[in-house]
Each structure stands twice: as C-alpha cells, then as structure tokens.
Amino acid sequence: MKTIAMAACALFVATLVFAHADEEFERWMKQTNKSFASAQKSIAAKQAAETAAAGDQLAELFEHVKVHFEGHKMADGIEFAKKAKDASKNLAAAANAGEWEKASADLKTIGGTCQGCHAAHRVKNAKGDWEMK
Numbered sequence: 001m002k003t004i005a006m007a008a009c010a011l012f013v014a015t016l017v018f019a020h021a022d023e024e025f026e027r028w029m030k031q032t033n034k035s036f037a038s039a040q041k042s043i044a045a046k047q048a049a050e051t052a053a054a055g056d057q058l059a060e061l062f063e064h065v066k067v068h069f070e071g072h073k074m075a076d077g078i079e080f081a082k083k084a085k086d087a088s089k090n091l092a093a094a095a096n097a098g099e100w101e102k103a104s105a106d107l108k109t110i111g112g113t114c115q116g117c118h119a120a121h122r123v124k125n126a127k128g129d130w131e132m133k
Contacts, residue, residue: 036110043100051095053092058091065081090102090109091110121133
C-alpha cells in the first residue's frame, strides 16, 4: 500500500512538473512572437537599440527553448533552437553595427527556423488550437 501511495505521489508531482514546463514553454513562444514583431518594426525604422534589444531577448528565449528540447531529448528541436539563437545574436550585432540588410537577413533566418520547428512539432487540435505533437 505504501508503495502504491508513493508511486501515485511521484506521478502527481511529475504531472505538475510537466504541466509547469508546458506553461513556461507557451509563455516563451508568446514572448518570442512579440520580440520578433518588435524586431520587424525596429528594423524597418532602423532603430539600432530597439533591434539589438529584440535580438538579445530572442537569443535568451531560444536558449530556454533549447533547454526545454534537451529535457525532452528532441534533437531536431535542439538544433532549431540553436540556429535561431545564433541568428538572434547575429541580429543584435548587425543592428549595433547599423548593418540593416544583414539584420533583415538574420530576422528572416529566425522566422524560417521558427516555421520549420512549428511544422515539425505543432498540430491543430479538434478545437482549432495549436498544440505540441
């Protein structure tokens, strides 16, 4: 009986941990969308500080995403996150240097990487909402 209670408790805790991780992941994705949109606007306006800040924020978010995928042992997700993080750092550097064509190309790389990862790991459920595969 004690073993069953311990197993049930462990399962409950594991469920809470994974639920929390999923909530964090969703927050990172929402913030990534905001930072990406901010970068688009600030690149168009050639605002170096704002673009660099968005690039730095994206790099930080993609590091969290990479760690998430490492925890789930998803090799392609890890690679998507690494590529997006590197492009985000490059975006910040290009903005600081006033290299707007490079910054635009880096943002395009980030967007393409996001799309590739979403195609590989998201699906619409019966309600029409996106969820992880």
